[in-house]
Amino acid sequence: MAASSSSDTFNLLWLQAASCGGCTMSALAADDTELLRSLERFGIRMLWHPSLSEESGTEALSILEDCASGRVRLDCLCVEGSVLLGPQGSGRFQMLSGSGKPMMEWISRLAAQASTVVAVGSCAAFGGVPAAGHNPTDARGLQYSGWDLGGALGKTFRSGSGLPVVNIAGCAPHPGWMVETLAALALGNISAEHLDALGRPRTYADHLAHHGCGRNEFYEFKASAARPSDRGCLMENLGCRATQAPGDCNIRRWNGYGSCTDGGYACINCTSPCFETPSGPFQETAKVAGIPVGLPVDMPKAWFVALAALSKSATPQRVRTNAHADHVIVPPARKPFKSP
Amino acid sequence: MTQNPTRLIVGPFNRVEGDLEVTLDIQDGAVAEARVNAPLYRGFEQILLGRPAADCLVIAPRICGICSVSQSVAAARALADLGQASMPDNGSLATNLILACENAADHLTHFMLFFAPDLARSCYSEHPWFQTARRRFAAGDGECARTLLPARARFLHLMGLLAGKWPHSLALQPGGVTKGIDPGEKIRLLSILAEFREALETHLFADSLESIAALNGIAALEAWADAAPFDRGDFRLFLHIARHLNFTGLGSGPGRFISSGSFGLFAPGVWDRDALTVFDPTQVTEDHAHSWMEGTTASPSAGKTIPSPDKPEGYSWCKAPRLAGQVAEVGALARQMVDGHPLIRDLIKTRPGGSVQDRVVARLLELARLIPAMETWIRAIRPAEPFCFPPTDLGDGPGTGLVEAARGTLGHWIGLDGGRIAHYQIIAPTTWNFSPRDAQGNPGALEMALAGTPVLPGETTPVAVQHVVRSFDPCMVCTVH
Ligand code: SF4
Ligand code: SF4
Numbered sequence: 147m148a149a150s151s152s153s154d155t156f157n158l159l160w161l162q163a164a165s166c167g168g169c170t171m172s173a174l175a176a177d178d179t180e181l182l183r184s185l186e187r188f189g190i191r192m193l194w195h196p197s198l199s200e201e202s203g204t205e206a207l208s209i210l211e212d213c214a215s216g217r218v219r220l221d222c223l224c225v226e227g228s229v230l231l232g233p234q235g236s237g238r239f240q241m242l243s244g245s246g247k248p249m250m251e252w253i254s255r256l257a258a259q260a261s262t263v264v265a266v267g268s269c270a271a272f273g274g275v276p277a278a279g280h281n282p283t284d285a286r287g288l289q290y291s292g293w294d295l296g297g298a299l300g301k302t303f304r305s306g307s308g309l310p311v312v313n314i315a316g317c318a319p320h321p322g323w324m325v326e327t328l329a330a331l332a333l334g335n336i337s338a339e340h341l342d343a344l345g346r347p348r349t350y351a352d353h354l355a356h357h358g359c360g361r362n363e364f365y366e367f368k369a370s371a372a373r374p375s376d377r378g379c380l381m382e383n384l385g386c387r388a389t390q391a392p393g394d395c396n397i398r399r400w401n402g403y404g405s406c407t408d409g410g411y412a413c414i415n416c417t418s419p420c421f422e423t424p425s426g427p428f429q430e431t432a433k434v435a436g437i438p439v440g441l442p443v444d445m446p447k448a449w450f451v452a453l454a455a456l457s458k459s460a461t462p463q464r465v466r467t468n469a470h471a472d473h474v475i476v477p478p479a480r481k482p483f484k485s486p
Numbered sequence: 487m488t489q490n491p492t493r494l495i496v497g498p499f500n501r502v503e504g505d506l507e508v509t510l511d512i513q514d515g516a517v518a519e520a521r522v523n524a525p526l527y528r529g530f531e532q533i534l535l536g537r538p539a540a541d542c543l544v545i546a547p548r549i550c551g552i553c554s555v556s557q558s559v560a561a562a563r564a565l566a567d568l569g570q571a572s573m574p575d576n577g578s579l580a581t582n583l584i585l586a587c588e589n590a591a592d593h594l595t596h597f598m599l600f601f602a603p604d605l606a607r608s609c610y611s612e613h614p615w616f617q618t619a620r621r622r623f624a625a626g627d628g629e630c631a632r633t634l635l636p637a638r639a640r641f642l643h644l645m646g647l648l649a650g651k652w653p654h655s656l657a658l659q660p661g662g663v664t665k666g667i668d669p670g671e672k673i674r675l676l677s678i679l680a681e682f683r684e685a686l687e688t689h690l691f692a693d694s695l696e697s698i699a700a701l702n703g704i705a706a707l708e709a710w711a712d713a714a715p716f717d718r719g720d721f722r723l724f725l726h727i728a729r730h731l732n733f734t735g736l737g738s739g740p741g742r743f744i745s746s747g748s749f750g751l752f753a754p755g756v757w758d759r760d761a762l763t764v765f766d767p768t769q770v771t772e773d774h775a776h777s778w779m780e781g782t783t784a785s786p787s788a789g790k791t792i793p794s795p796d797k798p799e800g801y802s803w804c805k806a807p808r809l810a811g812q813v814a815e816v817g818a819l820a821r822q823m824v825d826g827h828p829l830i831r832d833l834i835k836t837r838p839g840g841s842v843q844d845r846v847v848a849r850l851l852e853l854a855r856l857i858p859a860m861e862t863w864i865r866a867i868r869p870a871e872p873f874c875f876p877p878t879d880l881g882d883g884p885g886t887g888l889v890e891a892a893r894g895t896l897g898h899w900i901g902l903d904g905g906r907i908a909h910y911q912i913i914a915p916t917t918w919n920f921s922p923r924d925a926q927g928n929p930g931a932l933e934m935a936l937a938g939t940p941v942l943p944g945e946t947t948p949v950a951v952q953h954v955v956r957s958f959d960p961c962m963v964c965t966v967h
Contacts (some may be wrong), residue, residue, distance in 0.1 A: 162505075164528050167963050168551015168653040174595075175642050175652075180635040182626060192626075196500040200603050200625035203496050203947025230528075233795050241525040243497025243507035275548045279536070282529035282793070318551055318653055374664040375874035401646030403674070409650015409657050410664030414544060416654075422545070427538035429656070472666030472873050 155191040156332035158222045159213055159256065160266075162196050163249050164240050164276050164285060165227025168318040169267040170197050175401060176321035184321075188329040193218065207245055214255040222331055223260035223305075225288060228269040228276045229253055229298035232284035239283045250298060253288070257299055261306040262331050263288060264314060266324060271313035271345070272419035273297075279423070289313070289345060293419045309338065313345040315392075317416035322398055323350045346392060346417065354443065355388035355415075358396035360408045367461040368454045369469035374429075378469025380412045382438060385429045388413035389442035410472075491518050496947050497525075499955055501600040505962040506920070509801075510951065512941050517951065520929070520936035522920050527778070527803040530967040531791040534910040539565065539880050539902050542910065546898065547654055549912065549967040554653040555588040556891035557964075560898040560912075566660035568885030568902060571877035577662020579863045580648055580873060582749045583675070584658065585889070586863075587644045589748075590856045592892035593818065593849040594638055594690070596959045598623075598631045601846060602720070604952050605727050615727055618717045630689070630720050637685035644678050647671055662874030667867050675864045683857050691854065692719025698854035702828040704836060707847070721850055728843040737935040737954035738839030740813045743820035744918070746897075748890035751859055752825040756809065759838060762824065765809075767886060767897060772913065773806040775799060775925035783808075783925065786899040786911035787884055803966045806921040806930060807913050815840070815931045816894025816918045817958065819848040827851065839935070842957040849892075849959070880905070891915050893959050914964035932958055 173181040194209045212218040230239040237248025257263050265271040265288045276285035287297040289311035295301040314323050327347045330336045342351045361379045370382035380386035391413050395405045406413050415421045426432040432439040441450050464476040497507035505526040511519040530549050546561040547554040603625035610616050622630045645652035657664045701707050716726035747754025756763045773783045778800035780792040819840050822830040833844045887898040894915030901909030921930030941948040
């Protein structure tokens with residue numbers, strides 16, 4: 147049972163709404179030590195986490211009740227997963243086990259007590275994959291429903307600290323984004339100017355997933371992959387949206403060594419609202435007259451077209467050849483490469 | 487003295503994910519009947535309809551962040567089945583490695599985070615092993631998790647190299663994988679595995695993986711357990727506690743085991759009491775009698791998912807999968823039983839329905855078998871050869887993709903029409919194990935395994951019930967896709 151809280155700890159409660167559990171799984175790899183230990187360093191105390199706490203059943207429910215009724219101070223409520231309002235606004239598509247109450251109701255009671263509310267992952271931030279298609283469960287984010295205000299907590303929601311919901315968007319979010327955001331909150335270092343227009347922490351949202359991609363040389367020359375497993379840039383044909391996607395995925399690696407684009411597949415812009423419903427297939431690039439529709443965020447189209455034509459004409463043989471292979475065929479060499 | 491049954495509603499059942507509620511009718515200090523409810527519905531099968539075919543590679547894995555690779559492989563296999571795609575050797579080797587990494591990490595996570603912390607509960611404080619259990623297994627600050635979680639995180643670096651990221655990778659495609667491996671990366675993969683092997687052999691097993699994999703019967707297992715002090719390695723500590731708490735007498739399931747086979751390493755089949763037969767996925771149906779779903783029993787190649795939240799007979803969002811009308815158990819125990827591992831065959835010969843102990847043993851045994859196999863697969867990669875043969879045209883029609891997730895057999899049934907998804911049905915491992923009753927009133931595997939579980943006076947969340955539930959390693963988010 148949660149003891150009454152002392153003032154030098156930062157009390158955090160984590161709930162899984164309609165999630166896939168992936169945000170927690172991602173968090174478990176944080177700093178190669180795991181979530182709890184990474185958070186402990188900043189005085190963060192986990193009152194309860196569905197995967198990491200001993201308490202189950204009635205013991206778990208009493209911790210939740212203590213927080214919801216204000217008996218235990220709740221510094222931070224983290225919600226992973228979309229909030230289901232259906233069917234017909236009843237929230238019955240997700241009942242919190244053992245409590246007889248919809249998860250939606252628990253979340254609004256707890257959010258009303260919390261100093262800060264954090265949406266972990268794109269589902270909790272914007273609705274995410276459960277909100278795709280005709281959104282059969284009326285899935286919402288906490289503050290947003292897609293691009294629009296109007297999530298489960300309402301348009302004007304502000305937590306005790308006055309902040310809107312902090313949206314650690316991503317599907318799943320990088321563990322570093324979670325640890326850094328929660329640590330900064332515990333240190334009192336997050337105010338409105340540290341969040342972007344959609345409530346995402348600027349620590350990672352000020353970057354584009356394209357920055358630092360291992361395919362950047364191919365991008366420069368518009369030497370593009372044609373098929374999965376080719377080494378070329380994925381933007382022209384295979385649907386890469388990283389030039390529009392907030393995220394430092396290619397600056398700080400995933401799982402020690404990786405990133406989506408280094409793994410050979412397109413960035414699907416998982417940190418943005420409605421990524422789950424692109425205008426065309428995920429792994430194809432939508433084009434008009436041969437020009438990709440989704441151009442780099444701040445690049446005028448005419449310039450893109452002109453530069454692409456120019457750089458294509460200047461593509462070194464090495465880059466052109468390697469773009470269409472799954473391993474380096476032509477190594478870099480100062481002298482022109484001679485075929486054997 | 488016989489009394490009227492009392493009813494207990496238990497939940498949330500963390501730890502893998504909390505969307506599980508169990509209703510227990512208790513009589514004479516034990517569970518008389520159990521009903522298992524998955525109180526979450528997300529509608530993935532509906533969301534997939536109408537989308538371009540290959541979008542299932544993005545959407546379907548997001549059913550589950552715990553076994554997203556297994557979901558990816560099932561979706562890719564369903565597309566490959568339909569498009570008659572083939573895969574280069576490197577593609578199969580890399581797929582095996584990515585899937586095995588997830589399976590192995592899952593088995594370890596289950597043991598240290600989801601199962602063992604219950605052995606450190608204060609209700610066991612009278613036992614002589616309690617202090618050791620508390621030190622090693624306590625949730626949050628137990629040494630076992632503190633040591634092995636970092637090992638697990640570094641083991642997942644394999645995903646960074648081969649799959650870009652985990653969870654939710656798009657690397658697994660119908661014709662192979664999107665990432666080639668160069669000779670330097672091959673060495674890094676071997677180093678990652680060597681480090682993981684060392685952590686397992688030092689802390690979890692206190693013995694070589696090969697000695698664990700070679701345990702060939704109950705006698706060998708017991709002799710191994712007694713060969714060193716009970717706290718020498720977490721596996722031995724578990725066996726010691728299992729003896730004290732009679733885990734072999736707890737949680738007997740239906741005794742019918744399914745495996746679709748995995749990696750070309752574990753054979754497919756169905757074990758039904760004392761005979762091994764072929765697993766034929768066309769014999770699989772889903773029954774809706776007690777699910778909040780419209781419709782009746784159907785094959786997943788024709789079934790529909792239409793929620794009916796007010797259906798009076800319904801008590802779960804989970805459908806009831808059946809093989810030729812019968813209830814079955816899936817998971818590591820099923821896989822190793824079907825494959826014929828001598829230790830597991832011996833355990834099941836003695837206890838046809840398996841037990842809490844048997845499920846945990848099978849998982850750790852599988853972990854010990856997987857790592858050496860992964861070492862072989864990495865050595866077999868030939869960096870200059872292709873990793874993917876992308877199918878040229880998927881065509882229309884039906885496709886089936888089967889895979890063994892850590893928790894058991896997972897199937898995706900797809901139907902394409904004009905290049906779009908016209909049909910998508912998923913049967914997840916926990917859907918098999920945590921199924922509700924069917925039209926004949928047959929309880930699902932866990933419902934069966936819970937019957938007879940002791941409930942002590944005053945318990946509101948009975949600890950033995952938790953052991954049984956967690957011995958199946960439920961993954962509720964998969965169940966309630
Ligand atoms: S693959 Fe994507 S992220 Fe990488 S260089 Fe090309 S556009 Fe940028
Ligand atoms: S690269 Fe793109 S899709 Fe991948 S995690 Fe980063 S933002 Fe999401």
